[in-house]
Amino acid sequence: MSTKVNESILNDEIREHQKENRIDHMKYLPGMEVLDSDIPDQVITAMDAYDYDRYTDADVKAALSHEVCTVEDFKALLSPAALPHLEEMAKRAQQETRKHFGNSVYMFTPSYIANYCENYCIYCGFNCHNHIHRAKLDADQIDEEMKIIAESGLEEILILTGESRKMSDVAYIGEACKIAKKYFKVIGLEVYPMNSDEYAYLHECGADYVTVFQETYNSDKYETLHLAGHKRIFPYRVNAQERAILGGMRGVGFAALLGLDDFRKDAFATGYHAYLIQKKYPHAEIAFSCPRLRPIINNDKINPMDVHEPQLLQVVSAYRIFMPFASITVSTRECARVRDNLIQIAATKISAGVSVGIGEHLEEEDAKGDGQFEISDGRSVDEVYQAILNVGMQPVMSDYIYV
Amino acid sequence: MTLTVNGKTMQCNDAVTVADLLAETGYKEVYVAVELNEEIVPRENFKTCVLKENDVVEIVTFMGGGSQEYKKEEDTFKLGGHEFTSRFILGSGKYSLDLIEAAVEHAGAQIITLALRRAYQGGAANIMDYIPKGVTLLPNTSGARNAKEAVRIARLSREIGCGDFVKIEIMRDSKYLLPDNQETIKATEMLANEGFVVMPYMYPDLNVARDLKEAGAACIMPLGAPIGSNKGLCTKDFIKILIDEIDLPIIVDAGIGCPSQACEAMEMGAAAIMSNTAIATAGNIPLMAEAMKDAIAAGRKAFLAGKGRVIESGAQASSPLTGFLHD
Numbered sequence: 001m002s003t004k005v006n007e008s009i010l011n012d013e014i015r016e017h018q019k020e021n022r023i024d025h026m027k028y029l030p031g032m033e034v035l036d037s038d039i040p041d042q043v044i045t046a047m048d049a050y051d052y053d054r055y056t057d058a059d060v061k062a063a064l065s066h067e068v069c070t071v072e073d074f075k076a077l078l079s080p081a082a083l084p085h086l087e088e089m090a091k092r093a094q095q096e097t098r099k100h101f102g103n104s105v106y107m108f109t110p111s112y113i114a115n116y117c118e119n120y121c122i123y124c125g126f127n128c129h130n131h132i133h134r135a136k137l138d139a140d141q142i143d144e145e146m147k148i149i150a151e152s153g154l155e156e157i158l159i160l161t162g163e164s165r166k167m168s169d170v171a172y173i174g175e176a177c178k179i180a181k182k183y184f185k186v187i188g189l190e191v192y193p194m195n196s197d198e199y200a201y202l203h204e205c206g207a208d209y210v211t212v213f214q215e216t217y218n219s220d221k222y223e224t225l226h227l228a229g230h231k232r233i234f235p236y237r238v239n240a241q242e243r244a245i246l247g248g249m250r251g252v253g254f255a256a257l258l259g260l261d262d263f264r265k266d267a268f269a270t271g272y273h274a275y276l277i278q279k280k281y282p283h284a285e286i287a288f289s290c291p292r293l294r295p296i297i298n299n300d301k302i303n304p305m306d307v308h309e310p311q312l313l314q315v316v317s318a319y320r321i322f323m324p325f326a327s328i329t330v331s332t333r334e335c336a337r338v339r340d341n342l343i344q345i346a347a348t349k350i351s352a353g354v355s356v357g358i359g360e361h362l363e364e365e366d367a368k369g370d371g372q373f374e375i376s377d378g379r380s381v382d383e384v385y386q387a388i389l390n391v392g393m394q395p396v397m398s399d400y401i402y403v
Numbered sequence: 404m405t406l407t408v409n410g411k412t413m414q415c416n417d418a419v420t421v422a423d424l425l426a427e428t429g430y431k432e433v434y435v436a437v438e439l440n441e442e443i444v445p446r447e448n449f450k451t452c453v454l455k456e457n458d459v460v461e462i463v464t465f466m467g468g469g470s471q472e473y474k475k476e477e478d479t480f481k482l483g484g485h486e487f488t489s490r491f492i493l494g495s496g497k498y499s500l501d502l503i504e505a506a507v508e509h510a511g512a513q514i515i516t517l518a519l520r521r522a523y524q525g526g527a528a529n530i531m532d533y534i535p536k537g538v539t540l541l542p543n544t545s546g547a548r549n550a551k552e553a554v555r556i557a558r559l560s561r562e563i564g565c566g567d568f569v570k571i572e573i574m575r576d577s578k579y580l581l582p583d584n585q586e587t588i589k590a591t592e593m594l595a596n597e598g599f600v601v602m603p604y605m606y607p608d609l610n611v612a613r614d615l616k617e618a619g620a621a622c623i624m625p626l627g628a629p630i631g632s633n634k635g636l637c638t639k640d641f642i643k644i645l646i647d648e649i650d651l652p653i654i655v656d657a658g659i660g661c662p663s664q665a666c667e668a669m670e671m672g673a674a675a676i677m678s679n680t681a682i683a684t685a686g687n688i689p690l691m692a693e694a695m696k697d698a699i700a701a702g703r704k705a706f707l708a709g710k711g712r713v714i715e716s717g718a719q720a721s722s723p724l725t726g727f728l729h730d
Contacts, residue, residue, distance in 0.1 A: 068647050087725045308730035310725070
């Protein structure tokens, strides 16, 4: 088990809190749907057994020569031995991306409608102990926000809230989906994990994609990072994608927050988790995000530890080669230079005109709440659109219909 | 009284039993299964089951399938709890019975397929006499046109006493003999529920393969080309998808016309090869059986070894994709 600690996240207050007693993070809380699935165990067992130092130069070359990337090949591609082959990996990833997506790059923007949060995730700006300005948009404000965003030409929206069932209940998120449906063709959700009947309700309201970041698949580490709140319950979170699919969602997104723990193991677990879900639910669409840790309000020194740009490219390329058909999103956590290059290699989806605060598209100052993290690509929709054209790619606003 | 036996009317004395009928008509009891008015007569009841006026009796036996001594080797594959070292399933049709033993021996086969047919009156030579001991018999349901018929044939086959294996073949098309995937799924479910080790022959379709697995199949047997055509791996890309996606042994059945094609299928990860016509129509049957065995073994070894890489020629990109990276 990895014992890597990202010191940049910690401060004296958090260190004190980490010493206090906490609830059992492996035990479901009342009201949480218990899913009888063997997928999490399979993922954790395989991740624990993954010894990336065992892979050699020859393993990496062999992996790159195979037409279909096996689980073993995926492990080799994520190993340190693959780093000297990054150019070849990128080339192979690019071929796979072209094969499955041509030169299309999908555009979307996140809309943060509330930042109230009951969780204590020590690296996140929204955490309930962080003193930030909290806000929640009402229906009129959501409508106004969506309308303004839609005027930019975007057709896909990602609705986000902080994780507070009390302040942002399922009915509230459902209303937001219904409003969004008036302005957008594609609606994704990045909210707290919920039960399958609740996902079914939100699907009815117009949402089709659910993304839940697992952050880290190392449950011991997870426990020391998520000190309180529903999110602390590891098995409930790890089964969220499966519940979303059972609720009728068209697609599900996976991510480890790179830099929290041993990124190679977390990237492997993320890919393998998605692989097993796709195998069990072949109709489901699969998406990856590849977030690296970023500074937050009240802690500007948070960084992704040993996940530098080459390692990020390695992870993204490995995801692409392992699951060539998956959607890969590149977040505004990365700068314009990195994003514009990743969409030419492996990423297929990029956000634009991004604000990670509440109501920032609105005129009224009272509506606004603070952001989740510091973004590093503040370009507008038009600027990103043009940047995509400039590298010879094709911006696509949506390519499917809700059914 | 009048009876219908295997479709023909015949006269016989009153109060005859099934055993009497078999003796009178010259069938060997041990090799047949008997249906009386479409219900199986358990073989222990042959002597007590008395026939009545207008009964319809169906007497069936196997046509055209034993083996080398079982050698425990590490690379085995499992079917319904049974373990095999040979990855060559031999068909037994289209060649003379006296060549079967030699073919089985040269093929090193541990499984041989058999077709259930009406028994010939007079106790003609029976294939069972020619199959070496220790070979697993795999009755197929050839001749079935739907799931119901396949189930009936499978039950009769089991009744002869050759174990729980059954290969489902359902053809609704007599020209190309292509398998009916939908009916095959239905038959697989019914027979798996009855405890059979079900080996369904199918047209390689991923969704159907998933349904077959769900229905309880022990393996998937996609065709490489139309049966008997010897055309090879016409469906190669689709079989590869099954190999990559389905967690069951994928046994390529039908179409394999020569050893190189069998080798190719094994190299890409097939668990075994089922072949009949390629051997039955060869100039020297035992020699072709042996060539096929060697090719299957070579392909399997290549798969286990992991294929070497192919060096691609061509220019390198002038502006490397990783040139943008900082750190």
